[in-house]
Amino acid sequence: MSGEQAGAAVEVLAQPEFGDEPGTVRELLLGTWRGRFGLAVVALFAFMALFGKAIAPYPPDASSLDVLAPPSIHHLLGTTESGADVLSQVLVGARVSIVVGLAAAAISAVLGSTVGLVGGYFGGWTDRGLDALENWFLVIPTLPLMIVLARLLNPSLTVLIAVIGLTSWAGTGRIVRAQVLTLRERAFVERARALGAGDGYIIRKHILPNTLPLIFANTVLIVAVAILSEAALSFLGLGDPTRISWGTMLENAFESGAPSAQAWWYVIPPGLCITVLVLAISILGYLFEEHVNPRLREHG
């Protein structure tokens, strides 16, 4: 290999990494149609989560004699089996879905990155033990595990968040571990060690900052999974019975026989909200992931 070629090769390696330039994240979100779509949808639902209660036309649990009424001027999305306004419930329900999604993903991110960092960096028996734990969580079907855990504990928002967070960290752990395995062999880590830096310092200052973009991209995807899981658990009656979420709406709809009563307005709005929000977040997550890991990009 000639000197020039070697120079070109290292220049490629020296390309700025994700987040190095302040412009890249903004470009990613605003410069691609996927980014714009994802951002717009997420912004819309974030607005619902923040102000849903304030803009809802009725209190979400206000019952009336107008039971399972189709959409009308008074109830734009019809009413529930107890005569409550479906639109109001959809608006208010956004908060629980998004809060559970974010909180569970945060727990998963912290657990997954800690396990990945510690296992990947220290290696040996620590790594083998953590890796086995990770594999166990990866292999076991998550939904049944969540159902069992949620059944064992009293249904509440905290339990829901904890159960989803505890069962969804393994993928993050695995990805972080793989990244740490390559990072710890990098020359700048050896240089830090030659300066006399300890393991804690090296992990905090050299390994973690270089895994954060990966953790971030992965966690965005986990938010989508967590929202879906919340809906699934609530639909199975394992959610917080005192709070309205899209999942509990679907559960109530099915309990009350809304589908057989042709009450599509009760089933489709919460279902569509879950689908569109999860889709938008996933699109953003994949966008970030492709950016962090160029190998996933279609054409170099």
Place this chain on the structure above:
Amino acid sequence: MNDETLMDVRELEVQFRARRGVARAVDGVSLEWRRGEVLGVVGESGSGKSTLARAMLGLVPSAAGAVELEGRAVNGKASLGELRRRVQMIFQDPYQTLNPRQRVGTIVTEPLIVQGVPRGEHEARVRRALEDVGLDPERFGGRYPYQLSGGQRQRVAIAAALVLEPEGLICDEPVSMLDASVRTQILAVLGELKRRRGLGLVFITHDLSLAWALCDRIAVMYLGRVVEQGSAPDVIERPQHPYTQALVTAVPVPSAGGGGRRELLSGELPDATAVPSGCRFHPRCPRRFGPCDRVDPPLIATGGSQLAACLLHDPALATEVQAARGD
């Protein structure tokens, strides 16, 4: 060891577990590194010179032998910490040794943080270190590594090593990844530091002419062992070991080798998992004779400052050597 000694390496051995057994990367190396001295360690890829450098700072565990700082053995956390404060290292690849997420200012400050230097001194010392390597602190302090050229990166690495005001600097092929023009700049920076600060250098390189131009003393490594050492002019101009002789004649060094016959080596450097019996160089040696495949030669004084690990210089074998020459 005497008062002038900064570091002593004694019978150091480093082994790696490889697929085909144990690789003896460093196989019994003894070296003395004096204060303010530029000690060259020369050898081919795979000779163990980089591993030796790492082992000197405890970055790879040694299987046997000792590393001493001013006559005191380095073992345990405290002495290793002191060693890593007083002796710094520069690595080969400036594209890999800087954390892509740290700014230049952070990179150069880091050693001060790690070694617990009072915060008040940081700014002045970082400025001085950057100025010493010819980088304007105002212009470069806020940049990220990807915004720098290879030469600038290596200078940042040198500044980060200097900021602790070390007494010794171990340079592992510091210019082999750089363009020729940049190479000269970096060497000038290192030379200047030696002159102005009395900084001692261990200069690891495969480039004999570079070692000749820069070093006070040279140790030539072959397959994990020092086969010849002495003052740089002696080793380059009057090499005593057949391996050094081959290296010298292969490299276009002006005036070196005395225009003697060219001895090009045949074969490849053997695997460190399969070190040949006797003298480890004998399968490739153009001057091997009777006992070479049986006797592992120690370093033998050959006059002046020089030592060579070659049976040709063993006085006990003088008659056999004579006979071999007669053939």
